[in-house]
Amino acid sequence: MHFTVPLLADAPAQMLPARSQMAFTLASHIILVPLGVALPLITLIMHGYGLRRDDETALLLARRWSAVMAVQFAIGVVTGTVLSFEFGLLWPGMMGRWGDVFGIGFGVEAWAFFLEAVLIAIYLYGWRRLPARTHFLLGLPLPFAALLGAFGILAANSWMNTPRGFTLDSAGNPVDVKIWKAIFTPMFGPQYWHFVVAMFVTAGYVVAGVYAVGWLRGRRDRYHRLGFTIPFTLAAVLTPVQFMLGDSIARQVFHKQPVKFAAMEIVWNTDTHVPEYLFGRLHPDGTISGGIKIPQLDSILAGFRPDTKVTGLTSVPAGDRPTAVEATITHFAFDAMVGIGSLLLLLAIWYALVWLRRRRLPASPWFYRGAACAGVASVAAVECGWITTEVGRQPWIVYQSMRVAQAVTSTRSTTLWIMFGLVVVVYVFVFGSFLVVLLKMRARWRLADEKGGPQAPQEAPEADTPYGPRSTVGPGGDGSASSTGSRT
Amino acid sequence: MAVVLLLAVAAYACGGGTDYGAGFWDLIAGGAERGKRARWLIDHAMAPVWEVNNVWLIFVLVIMWTGFPVFFQRVFTAMWLPLALAAVGTVLRGAGFALRKPLTRLAGRRLYGAMFAVSSLLTPFFLGAAAGGVASGRVTAGTMASTDAWANPTSLLFGLLAVAATALLGAVFLAADARRFSAPDLDGYFRRRALAALAVVAVLAVITLVVTHKDAPHVWHGLTHGVGLVFVIVAAVATLATVWLLTRPSADRSRVSAVGVVASAVLAWGMAQRPYLIPTSLTVAEGAGAHTTLRWLGLVTLVAVVLVLPAVVLLYWLDTHGELEGLTDAELRRGGARDEG
Numbered sequence: 001m002h003f004t005v006p007l008l009a010d011a012p013a014q015m016l017p018a019r020s021q022m023a024f025t026l027a028s029h030i031i032l033v034p035l036g037v038a039l040p041l042i043t044l045i046m047h048g049y050g051l052r053r054d055d056e057t058a059l060l061l062a063r064r065w066s067a068v069m070a071v072q073f074a075i076g077v078v079t080g081t082v083l084s085f086e087f088g089l090l091w092p093g094m095m096g097r098w099g100d101v102f103g104i105g106f107g108v109e110a111w112a113f114f115l116e117a118v119l120i121a122i123y124l125y126g127w128r129r130l131p132a133r134t135h136f137l138l139g140l141p142l143p144f145a146a147l148l149g150a151f152g153i154l155a156a157n158s159w160m161n162t163p164r165g166f167t168l169d170s171a172g173n174p175v176d177v178k179i180w181k182a183i184f185t186p187m188f189g190p191q192y193w194h195f196v197v198a199m200f201v202t203a204g205y206v207v208a209g210v211y212a213v214g215w216l217r218g219r220r221d222r223y224h225r226l227g228f229t230i231p232f233t234l235a236a237v238l239t240p241v242q243f244m245l246g247d248s249i250a251r252q253v254f255h256k257q258p259v260k261f262a263a264m265e266i267v268w269n270t271d272t273h274v275p276e277y278l279f280g281r282l283h284p285d286g287t288i289s290g291g292i293k294i295p296q297l298d299s300i301l302a303g304f305r306p307d308t309k310v311t312g313l314t315s316v317p318a319g320d321r322p323t324a325v326e327a328t329i330t331h332f333a334f335d336a337m338v339g340i341g342s343l344l345l346l347l348a349i350w351y352a353l354v355w356l357r358r359r360r361l362p363a364s365p366w367f368y369r370g371a372a373c374a375g376v377a378s379v380a381a382v383e384c385g386w387i388t389t390e391v392g393r394q395p396w397i398v399y400q401s402m403r404v405a406q407a408v409t410s411t412r413s414t415t416l417w418i419m420f421g422l423v424v425v426v427y428v429f430v431f432g433s434f435l436v437v438l439l440k441m442r443a444r445w446r447l448a449d450e451k452g453g454p455q456a457p458q459e460a461p462e463a464d465t466p467y468g469p470r471s472t473v474g475p476g477g478d479g480s481a482s483s484t485g486s487r488t
Numbered sequence: 489m490a491v492v493l494l495l496a497v498a499a500y501a502c503g504g505g506t507d508y509g510a511g512f513w514d515l516i517a518g519g520a521e522r523g524k525r526a527r528w529l530i531d532h533a534m535a536p537v538w539e540v541n542n543v544w545l546i547f548v549l550v551i552m553w554t555g556f557p558v559f560f561q562r563v564f565t566a567m568w569l570p571l572a573l574a575a576v577g578t579v580l581r582g583a584g585f586a587l588r589k590p591l592t593r594l595a596g597r598r599l600y601g602a603m604f605a606v607s608s609l610l611t612p613f614f615l616g617a618a619a620g621g622v623a624s625g626r627v628t629a630g631t632m633a634s635t636d637a638w639a640n641p642t643s644l645l646f647g648l649l650a651v652a653a654t655a656l657l658g659a660v661f662l663a664a665d666a667r668r669f670s671a672p673d674l675d676g677y678f679r680r681r682a683l684a685a686l687a688v689v690a691v692l693a694v695i696t697l698v699v700t701h702k703d704a705p706h707v708w709h710g711l712t713h714g715v716g717l718v719f720v721i722v723a724a725v726a727t728l729a730t731v732w733l734l735t736r737p738s739a740d741r742s743r744v745s746a747v748g749v750v751a752s753a754v755l756a757w758g759m760a761q762r763p764y765l766i767p768t769s770l771t772v773a774e775g776a777g778a779h780t781t782l783r784w785l786g787l788v789t790l791v792a793v794v795l796v797l798p799a800v801v802l803l804y805w806l807d808t809h810g811e812l813e814g815l816t817d818a819e820l821r822r823g824g825a826r827d828e829g
Contacts, residue, residue, distance in 0.1 A: 074582060074583075074585075075582070075583060077543065077582055078578060078579045078581075078582030078583055079579070080546065081545060081546055081575070081578050081579070081582070082575050082578070082579055084546050084549045084550065085549070085571060085572070085574075085575035085578075086575070087549075087553060088549070088553065088560055088561070088563070088564030088571065089564055089568060089571060089572055089575070092560070092561040092562075092564050092565050093561070095553045095557055095560050095561055095564075096557050096558050096560065096561025096562075097557065097561075098557070099553035099554055099556075099557030099560060099561075100554060100555070100557050100781040100782075101781065103550065103553050103554025103555075103557070103781070103785075104554055104781060104784050104785060104788060106550045106553070106554060107550050107551070107554050107785055107788045107789070108788055108792075109550075110543070110546050110547045110550040111547070111788065111789075111792030111795070111796060113543055113546065114543045114544075114546075114547065114792070114796055115792075115795060115796050115799055117543045118796065118799040118800055118802075118803045119799060121803055122799075122802065122803055122806060125806075126806070130806075138802075177781050179781060179784040409564075409565065409568070410565060411565075411568045415568070415569075419572055422576060423576070426576060426579055426580065427579075429583075430579060430580075430583040433583065433600075434583075
């Protein structure tokens with residue numbers, strides 16, 4: 001099918017705005033994903049712990065986290081809706097030709113998302129009126145719905161990386177679709193587990209980071225200790241797991257998408273005894289400047305032996321591989337992700353050692369400084385991982401089957417630029433507001449904590465009108481259902 | 489699958505429509521003081537269910553591109569602008585609603601409230617206009633994004649109808665919510681508005697029938713013959729029933745009949761288009777994706793319905809029985825106070 005595609009030189013003018021907009025909206029959406037996938041689980045663990053130990057502090061934390069979850073999920077819904085619009089607005093070519101081959105993953109995702117929305121609504125609004133045990137049990141399916149949603153999206157994305165499950169007819173259209181093969185493509189397993197664990201690790205560090213900051217500022221009560229320990233432990237336990245998974249997915253890429261692997265490691269010519277570069281820039285003539293060169297290491301990492309043959313970028317025609325700039329971006333993102341991962345691993349080891357030897361949290365402020373940064377760093381790692389997989393696939397939107405240029409919309413590029421500008425403004429506004437709302441919620445809670453007793457609600461008039469059924473009982477967690485926590 | 493797609497569109501029209509309608513009434517509720525009670529009710533009534541209502545839209549899109557990729561491609565190419573605007577509207581709306589609640593200052597609430605309300609008006613209009621463009625057969629294989637595809641009588645009327653229908657649903661549901669929260673003044677307030685919206689819907693519907701005669705002959709034919717006609721009659725009957733129910737003391741069933749109006753109108757449109765996805769240029773059979781995919785999509789839908797339906801029923805049941813209520817800050821706080829010192 002290669003001969004049918006136009007050369008990259010006459011790439012349509014729509015490419016740049018369409019790409020920029022897609023990249024921008026996805027990069028924004030992906031910030032919300034870790035919390036969307038993993039915060040329900042973290043909250044439920046805290047909730048279960050609170051119910052089991054009859055711990056009011058834990059229940060308070062769970063309630064507050066569920067409030068964060070709500071705002072986060074709402075923003076996630078709208079940015080997610082935008083993405084599904086954009087598939088049509090920006091890449092009609094891809095959806096028109098391949099929609100029926102790989103769309104089924106999105107179908108799974110949409111339903112899972114639907115289920116998640118329902119469950120979140122019940123969980124969020126059930127605190128006050130539902131019996132404690134019922135409320136907790138209704139929340140339990142939430143993490144599974146989130147995992148199912150991730151399944152759908154990752155199935156679609158991994159299909160774009162290693163498309164399978166169809167044959168092309170004479171006109172180049174996919175026929176004879178085999179759904180099962182299209183979902184479980186070779187990259188699916190590695191991508192899925194790498195992604196899911198990344199989400200848990202990131203969400204754990206982000207949440208723990210908030211309380212680490214509080215700890216550094218001298219707030220060392222049980223509330224902060226608990227708020228830090230549970231998410232951090234989850235993240236720390238999963239960090240080494242993630243390291244193994246990351247290693248495995250890199251090797252999968254080496255086998256299944258050798259050109260992408262070459263871009264990740266900026267390998268120019270196919271060779272054995274390939275050196276590893278930490279950072280460094282690839283030039284269009286194949287030379288590399290800057291960076292740290294470690295002889296032999298790349299071959300060893302790829303195949304455990306120095307004489308492992310690593311495919312280079314020049315193994316395919318120039319039009320079928322990432323450009324030097326794209327390869328450099330991919331390489332930087334990949335190295336940054338691995339670098340952050342390694343630092344997080346060190347942090348997790350520090351935590352584990354102190355815990356095993358002394359049975360307490362580390363006392364060093366440097367540990368908490370590290371933990372406070374870990375949240376931001378892991379979000380950065382998620383972004384880098386996404387850049388690695390998306391830029392590394394260039395110029396293919398469907399690996400070796402359809403170029404990005406063939407999928408792009410025919411709408412005039414000026415219109416696309418205007419749309420992009422509008423979207424940027426709207427997103428900056430929305431995400432700015434999101435942040436402000438979170439900070440306000442935090443400030444309000446802290447104020448409430450410092451003053452002690454229950455505050456006069458500040459959310460008047462809506463929250464405290466005399467209308468509507470109103471219970472005099474406390475929040476859901478006050479019941480005597482201390483035995484339900486064992487389900488976590 | 490076309491039936492499932494149509495049902496999903498109908499479900500979105502009803503679920504999302506109610507939601508947009510609430511936004512519409514929010515918009516014209518008046519100043520901060522005068523509209524306070526109406527807005528309070530809107531916030532209270534919508535909060536637990538709005539996300540669910542709007543996820544329908546994602547589902548509609550997914551079915552479109554998985555089940556009918558060519559259709560999806562053509563519609564999104566030709567209807568670029570209205571759909572892009574609808575997308576932007578969706579963001580502003582969701583963000584506006586979600587972010588309005590945690591804010592306490594009036595200025596902030598006004599800003600987000602206005603954002604929420606205005607986009608509640610624009611989004612259904614543009615979605616309706618896009619649907620109208622499809623119905624009038626202006627989308628063909630070669631249609632590029634042009635104003636003609638959506639700025640024409642049928643599209644405009646579909647857009648206006650969409651807005652009126654959302655207003656109707658919104659008012660009917662809000663009146664019911666007002667009864668639930670025992671606010672009789674608001675019950676009357678929204679009932680009057682529901683009747684007004686219903687009148688507008690009816691007038692627009694008649695105009696649409698007249699206009700489509702020339703502008704969208706295929707759909708007009710479908711609406712006046714066979715199954716399409718049946719649904720048109722059902723919609724008309726439901727309209728009358730809604731009027732009757734709204735003027736009675738207990739108007740609880742008006743929700744059912746109002747949903748009936750909108751759903752059967754959407755179904756009538758869908759049936760009138762048969763056998764085309766886009767009248768006279770793309771049939772359902774031509775637009776359909778691979779056979780296996782459709783089977784699997786059906787299966788996924790089935791499994792999902794089995795999983796999701798109980799949850800949705802539970803949500804609406806809990807919601808209508810007053811079991812779902814937001815926590816105030818005081819309640820977030822209560823209980824945690826004891827062991828922190």
